Amino acid sequence: MSSTTDAAAGRAQIAARTLRTDRWWLPPLANFVGLAAWVIYATVRVFMQSDYWVADYGYLTPFYSPCFSTGCVPEASHFGQFLPDVWFIPYAALTLPFLLLFRLTCYYYRKAYYRAFWLSPPACAVAEPHRKYSGETRFPLILQNAHRYFFYLAALITLINAYDAVIAFVKPDGSFGLGLGNIILVANVVLLFIYTASCHSCRSGVGGRINNFSKHPMRYKMWTFVTKLNTRHMQYAWATLASLAITDFYIMAVSAGWISDLRIVG
Template sequence: MTGVRTPGRAALPEQTLRTDRWWLSPVVTALGLLAFVGYSTWRAFFGLHTAYAAPYVSPFYSPCLAANCPDMKQGADWALFGSWWQLSPALIVLIFPLGFRLTCYYYRKAYYRAFWSSPPACAVAEPHARYTGETRFPLILQNVHRYFFYFAILVAGVLTWDTVLGFRNPAGDWGHMGLGTLVLLVNIVLIWAYTASCHSCRHIVGGRLRHFSKHPVRYRLWTWVGRLNARHMQLAWASLISVAVADLYVYLLASGAFSDPRFF
């Protein structure tokens, strides 16, 4: 027997001496992640014909990299994958932001606790007999997080352009602003804030420096990213919710549920 039940350790029958509702956080986390996975899976496989509602593009389908994309008329429609790609075009692009989030330091902590009970919470013994951390396959692949960061930057750049195009009306004229424009604007701000608060971004901005005094610009950027990094958890959830809300809004418009309220 290994772990906390090893002979010689204190023989406590209780799993933990905590008297608060320590189990509530992992349960809520699991439900929240499962809800997003379920929704995004449904939209990725069955949302092709409701991915565009002029002038808005669903963040799940942008940039559109397959020939079976709908005629979005604007936005990043590059069709790098030919007619041989028969699956949803969303699967091509979603692998990058989802890979970035899946390997994110905060999300790793969140789903390790919520789904694997590793550990369930602070000061709560995990049920596993052995612990190897992220030193073995498949968890050693979590180290690709820094590379997913670069792809996440590119996707965020495309979504930024989609947001700019949201200031055009359905006819393509500039000067439009509707509720969808604000939805996309809030979404991209949260996505950039979450991406910039990433530990990889913090290391890129201020890492490998021996003397901050010799690099005042990078030091200033490092302090800004550090402030965002302190809110990494909140930004992770806020951006996850915002991207789902943005996609849902485009879906409702494309399906004819209501018309986009226009401010001007």
């Protein structure tokens, strides 16, 4: 595909990059700052290998779930320990790459980081600086087509996060407990489920390959529900980034002794 300023492309030839007079640069700039800040925070946290578990209340941050490393606190390893304990391997190394790939290949995130980081294009009606465009037909962007498979794995990992949130209601002594940490863990899991269910791949899986919805009323109802969620996929994408960071930071703060968990029961 030719450049957006190429006369052969049949587009208007103007000296300015765009004739837009609004602050078109603000959304991509905000996305750049937000995504970069989250990636930096998450990267630091997953390699800290500390302050991820609150023994008194069974809180496990989603950044370390499931905790497979031999360096994990035994009580935090709900599914065994078999990864070597070295600094360059995250404690949840078997799941974090798939969660990252699920987010990277997400339709909304593609739009966000294509515009914010690659300026391809930075906004509607704004010429991009790249002379050539090959789309998602070459490596590595051709891997974007595997999004649906990462969706299945992300859904499974979300179930694991839900398990962590549920068992945290049982204190080490076997009694029931409820604190602010429990509420935060549950709220994070609910948002993760909503974000995952609002995924375009989920919508396609629920209602795809059906020629007549009237013959499949249950799938039609499910498809309608997922479609409504899908209209707010962008909001859920950002909400889950916020909830993951808040959940992790709260558990880190309690684990490190910076604050005490607000207890409601037990």
